[in-house]
Amino acid sequence: MKSFVNYPENSDFSIYNIPFGVAVFNKEYIACATRIGDIVIDLATLYDFGYFNDVEGINDNVFEAYTLNEFIELGKPVTTAVRKKIQELLLEGSLLSKDEKSIEECFYNLDQVKMMMPVHVPNYTDFYSSIEHATNVGKMFRNPANALLPNWKHLPVGYHGRASSIVISGTDIHRPKGQMKPADADSPVFGPCKQLDFELEMAFIVNKNTEMGESISTSQAEDAIFGMVIFNDWSARDIQSWEYVPLGPFLGKNFGSSVSPWVVTLEALEPFRTASPQQEPEVLDYLKFSGDKNFDIQLEVYLQPAKGTEALISKSNYKFMYWNMCQQLAHHTVNGCNVEVGDMYASGTISGTDSNSFGSMLELTWRGQNPLKLNDGQERKFIEDHDTVIMRGWAQKGDIRVGFGGVTGTILPAIL
C-alpha cells in the first residue's frame, strides 16, 4: 500500500497503522483524529465532508467529541470499517487525494496540534503479567529462593489502580511525598519519595459496557478490545514498600500514570501476532485460549536528564508477557465484574530475561545497587527531579511498520 501522504520509511504512523486520538487543532478546536506520518487529520471535519457516508453503523458525527469513547462504543464492526475507510482514503489516487478543499481543512502539521487524553477512563486495572518482572520483584522484596508467589502461575494477578491520575504524554508529574520507613529506622518518616521509578507497560482499552454478572470469555475478549497504548506506571518504591501489605499498592502509584496519545487498534497489530509462552502448570478452563494471542511489539525506554542527551536504558518486548490480554479480560470478568467503554487494563511491567530488558529502574539497578551510567557520565539509581522518561514502541515485519510514537513525562520537584 502506498499513501499520497509522504512519510519516512521508519515512521510509526504508516498507512498500515491508522491510529485514533483526540487533538486540539490550532489551540482552539478539539476533535477526534488520526495520523499518517507527521500529518494529523481532523476526523470530525472529514465526516462533515461526507467521507464516511457509506460506512454502515456510523450515523452521527461521533468525532465531534473530547474523547474517543462514543466512537469506540460503536463496536468492532464499525470501528474496523472506519479504519479501513480512512486507509483507502489515504491511498494514492483516492478521491480524497484529489480533494484539495478537504485536505486543506482536515490536514494539520504536527506543530499545529496538541494531543489530549484519547479516552475518558472509567476504570483502570493494572496486571502483573510478566513472569520476569514478578520474579525479579519477588527476589528483591520477598524470598529469592521462591520468588514467584503460589497463585502467580494460576491466575493473572492484578489490582485496581487510580483512574483520575492517568494523564496524557507530556504532562509533568510532581515527585510524590509520603510515608517511608528506612530499613534502619524504628518509625516511618515523611518527605519526598527518594526512590521514584517508572514502569514500562502497555494497556488495552475496552469498547463495550457489560452488565454485572456477565463474563467475557477468552474467545470473546478480542472483540471487546479496541486498541492499545504505551503506559508508564510511575511508582514510588519507598512509599509502596511501606504501605502495600496487606491491601496492595496505593499512594506509591496513584500520583500519576502517563499514556501515549495514539490508540493503535488490534487490527493494525494483526500482522505481529506471535505465540504465547507455554503455561505450566496448565491453567483452569476459563483461562484456556487458542491461537496466537501475544504481539511482537518492540519497546524502548530512554532517560533524558535535564542536562545531557537521552540514553537508551531498556529494550524490551510485549511478546514476553506470560498472561495475554484475552486471559486478563476473561479473568477480570469471570466473577461478574462489569466493564465500561474506555476502561484501561495495563499489562504490568514488561521485563525480558536479559538485564538490559528490565522495565523499571528497580530491576535495572537492582534496587539501586548497580547505578545506570547515562551517556554523559551521569549515574542514576532512581529517577531524579527534571529527568524525562521516554518510552517508545513499534512493531515491524518486513516493510510493514506500525508504532505507538511514545509516551514522555518529566518529573518536577515535590511541592513543599
Add this chain to the structure above:
Amino acid sequence: MKSFVNYPENSDFSIYNIPFGVAVFNKEYIACATRIGDIVIDLATLYDFGYFNDVEGINDNVFEAYTLNEFIELGKPVTTAVRKKIQELLLEGSLLSKDEKSIEECFYNLDQVKMMMPVHVPNYTDFYSSIEHATNVGKMFRNPANALLPNWKHLPVGYHGRASSIVISGTDIHRPKGQMKPADADSPVFGPCKQLDFELEMAFIVNKNTEMGESISTSQAEDAIFGMVIFNDWSARDIQSWEYVPLGPFLGKNFGSSVSPWVVTLEALEPFRTASPQQEPEVLDYLKFSGDKNFDIQLEVYLQPAKGTEALISKSNYKFMYWNMCQQLAHHTVNGCNVEVGDMYASGTISGTDSNSFGSMLELTWRGQNPLKLNDGQERKFIEDHDTVIMRGWAQKGDIRVGFGGVTGTILPAIL
C-alpha cells in the same frame, strides 16, 4: 423544629436530616430529591417554582439531573444554604406549607418513587480503618500473636476498589465465580464462591475536583466532604484469600458493592460528633487533627433468609473508627493524588470490640467456626443464595434523629 409534614418519631428522615438523592418519580421522570418522613420531594420542580431564587450561588436547575454531581460540585457554602432553605420550607407555617400547587407537584409518597445511584462515582477507595476489624482479620489469616501489621497504626491503610460495580440499594447481586484454593488441595479449583460475605461500612462523598500535585489537609478535609452513605462491600472470602497476595483484593470484591440511596450531609451529622480514639504511637504531622472528628452513628445488620424472618446479626457504631475521614482524605492526597466530584471513600468494615458488633460474617462466625443462629432455627456460616442483607444506620441525640434508611441487597445464585 416542627415540620408541616407528619412523620413518626423514629423516622430517619426528620426535619433535622434533609438528605439528598436521585429518584425516578412515577416510573418516568428523574430528578434530584430530598426526603422528609415518607415523603420524597422533587427538587427540580421545587426549583422551577422559584423556591431557591434567593439562595446565592445556584443559578441553574442543577436538580434536573440523573446524579447529584453537579449540585455537589457547587461546594459547601451553596449546598449548605440549599439544605437550610429546604429545612425552612418544610417548617410549620412556611410559604411552601400554604402552596398547595407546589406540594401537589413536588411531593410524592414513597411508593411512587424508585431510588437511583445518588452520584456518578469516578473513583472509589476502600480503607481499612477499624482497629478491631484489622485485628480480627490479622488473627485469622496471619499471626494471632501480632495481628496488626507494622504500618497499620502509622497510616490509614487503603486500596483502590472498582467503581463500575457500585450499585444502589435493592439491586440483586449474583454470587461470583472464581478461583479458590481449598486448604487441603494442591491446586486451585474454579466454581461459585462458597464464602460469600458482607462488610458493614460507611462511605463519604467528595464535592470537588483537585489538580494533580494538590493535597487536602486534615483541616481542609471536611469542606471537601459533601456527605455519607452506608456501604456494603460484598466480599468473596475464598476468592480473596487465594488472590490477594501481593497486590490486594481484586475479584473477591469487584463483583458488587451496595450503597444506601440518601446522602446524609456532614451538616446533618454535626450534632453527633464525638471524640476520636487516642492514637498511639503519635501520628506524623500531616495526619494530626484537632476537634471531634468521629461521629456517633449506630449501625445494624440484619439477615433475611428467603424463608423466615429477618434477624439482627450485628450492632456496631461508626464512632469506633481508629482513623477518621479527615485523616483518610489527607493521607490519600498527601502524595498529590487528585480527587474528583462524586468520589466515594469507604471506611472499611466497622467492627466494635464485642463479638456481636463485628461487621462481617467472617468475624461474626470466626471464619465459619461458630455459625450464627437465625430467628427460625436456620444457621449461617456465610451468606447463602436468596439471603438478603440489610444494613441500617442512624444517629440520635435527645429528640434529634438523623438516619440513613438502609441498604439492602439479595444474593442470587451464580450464573452457570
